[in-house]
Amino acid sequence: MENKKLTWKHYLGIAVVAVLVIYFVIGFYFSKKFFWGTKINGMNVAGKTVDEVVEIFNKNASDYSLTIRERKGKTETLTSDQVKTKFEGADEIKQIKEDQGSFGWIKGLFGTEHYDNVTMYSYDTKSFNKAYKKLGAFNSKKMIKTANAKPVYKDGKFIIQKEEEGTELKEDIAAKKIGQAVKDGIPSISLDKENCYNNPEYTSKSDKLVSLTKEMNKKLKGSITYKFGKQVVVLDKNTYSSWLKTKKDYSGYKVDKNAMENWLLKFMYKYNTQYGWHKFKTHDGRTKKIYGGPYGWRISKDKEMASVKKMLKEGTTETREPYWREKAKVYDGVNGDIGDTYVEVDMGAQTVYYYKKGKLKFATACVTGKLTADRKTPECVAYILYKQPSATLSGQGYSSDVKYWMPFIGNVGFHSAPWRGSFGGSEYVSNGSHGCVNLPTSSAATLYKLVSQGDPVVTYY
Template identity: 30%
Template sequence: MRRGTWKRSLFAAAFLAFWLAGAGGQAFAAEDSTDRFVDGTVINGLGVTGMTAEEAKAFIESFYQGGYTLKIRDREGKQETIHDTDIGYSLKVTGDLEAILQAENDGGRISGPDVDNRYEVEVAAEYDEKRLRAELLKLSFVKNARETKDASITPYREGMAFEIVPEVQGNDLDVEKLEAAVGGALRAGAEVLELSGTDCYKTVKVHADDPGLISLCDAMNRCADMSVTYVFGDTEEILEGSEICRWLEGADETGILVDEAQAAAYVKTLANQYDTYGMPHDFLTAQGDQVTVTGPYGWKINQAAETEALIQAIRAGENTEREPIYEKTAASRSGNDYGTTYVEVDLKNQHLYLFEDGSCILDTPFVSGNVSKGWTTPDGLYYLYYKQTDKVLRGEDYETPVKYWMPFNGGIGLHDANWRSSFGGEIYKNSGSHGCINLPPDAAAIVYEHVYKNMPVICHGSSGI
């Protein structure tokens, strides 16, 4: 419920007879009751002669109850009317009528044509905001208004250039501003609201000759001649301008608008084709066997980040060559993504091979996880997390210091095992580790010297043990 205070000037000629009847041509002191207004008393334009303060209050409020209307006139001269009963409109006297009566009594209750007994008191107008909004939305010049449109750029049309669409100045109203203006008129008790004198009409903000809009249109047309080239090692994927133009949705004050969904779909196709992370990998073992390993290793495009980067590249409007933004990277884009430098862990034969640039520089036996206790070291293709010296390995029932520690699969890693006197063979079956690869100390030192963070570690052969 909204309310406001206002003062209304003398206007109701029909009510003059109410207090002029019987008045003489001179002032005189009334001897009537002191709890009633003297002859000729007018409050807010309404005669209240002979009324008590309470009666006058009720009379003034009832005058506006069920009869008040506000005419709203648009700038084209069309007029609509808001009725008080449609919006729950009412008027309450908030001024002090008793003070006026007391002033008349203190002044000797003088009346007559030569005495000015006209007064103004504050009143409060109240109405239902929700009902008012509903009524405003019914107005013909709100419902049937012509929409104001800024100048814009045409959407993509096959084989056609982007063009500027001229602005349209309509006669539609900003409903929020209209509601505020009407509310002000209601609270003031106005009879007419001229919309031409308000800021309620929507206006064009961008014209066809706007330099920024012209520049954006030119930039969109240049997109037809641009391309984005993605590089995947020796392979390229080219996003042509003819396809880019299909993604353009126009422009705003920030620049060219690119359909994010289409850009994301394109990046997804690249990921589907070129991602290798978590995928099965063919691997030729040091023993010459062809095996397949799968694990958390490989190339993986960061699709969200790359979609945003692609959109920005398109907005720049220039030819560009780029690699995608990756969430995970691998050693190589040519041939096998794990490259030619890696650690091979042959679980079946209990041998580790260290390869650098395709050459085996170390071949050493080891002891893997204890099969009899269910601690078999799993197959997989992994990144080496890091390497560290002088590490204490701890578990539920052990605490073992090692000189070299190189983890790659959770708590599983490569490390020296100076407590063992022999390695290889079938030791792992009943006297193996908790899952780690136990290496001879000298071999562990060599491995430690050559490995590095994210180096591929390839484990295979567990299914055969």
């Protein structure tokens, strides 16, 4: 029997049959398994059955955790135990395999079998709400407030203080984003990238803020240096910079008139002495604190306010005393502003003393007001209002002609009292004057010659 030679056609037929056999064998292999190159939601499932893939996803659901990346480098975690995650895409995976069939496996060789929209997880809503609300990111007491960049005064000029991004959450948005991340089964989420935080409206780079800061620095020019007595008080940019208040939209600034007025009132309160407390060293070495009376220094609020406003507006610089509404003899002297020339009335001892340049020049007994509310001589620091050689003093139930009238507060003053037979002692307790300081005629004459208008008068018990 003669052997026949195989031609190319025979070989081609054998090859075709072999390929078909291999194709169908591989197709049979993939009849229940996913093709090569198959990825479901990013996971390679090639060669695995539906049950195997579902089992993997179920295990991933039970082991699932979500890392939450927050501002300030903080991270927190939600776990499956907390939110009760379950895999919900089993039917979709089964459908994918059914759609693949058995003999379309060759498509997998090209890596095109990717399925990225398969439903991943569900969670228990009640458990999820409880879990996310316990996160530190949602604790309002721990949130750092968001703050705009702003001009601040430092080292003699305004600079821009950088904004504070803060950690204030848009809580509803953050909860939705976290919930969706759990459903999608992704391993981590950045709350910042997901726009879950409130952000500053103005940053240090904002053109409006940069321009405003430059304008405010132009305002820091003027000053007033107050010099009086031993006192030196400087009002300059280190103080009034705090009066410059920016508008909310940084479109400009204005001078806070209340802040300016408060500064002036504190200045006046500290350095005014009229109607305030005076420390006084008595003739016998005691130190008395005496409150009230018209003697002393008093700053003119209206004039000073006008001057401060002008300085701020025009940038003027000046050195001067305050504008005084009332003046005393000295500011820092013996016994404060009382100085070393004054009349002292020790009403407890019923004695009047006159000191000149710190030395006692004259003393005399007296009778002061009766110790009743309507006749008591006031305890105060006053001054000689004027001198009059004679006067008629009258009031309810009396009228008296006196010599050497020297009033020092209202209608109360020194004068002669020729109707009295004695002075000093306890006469004033039950038989005192109507408030004036009664003196023997000769003593009144001497004191009249010694005192000058404006001399301080100190009365105390």
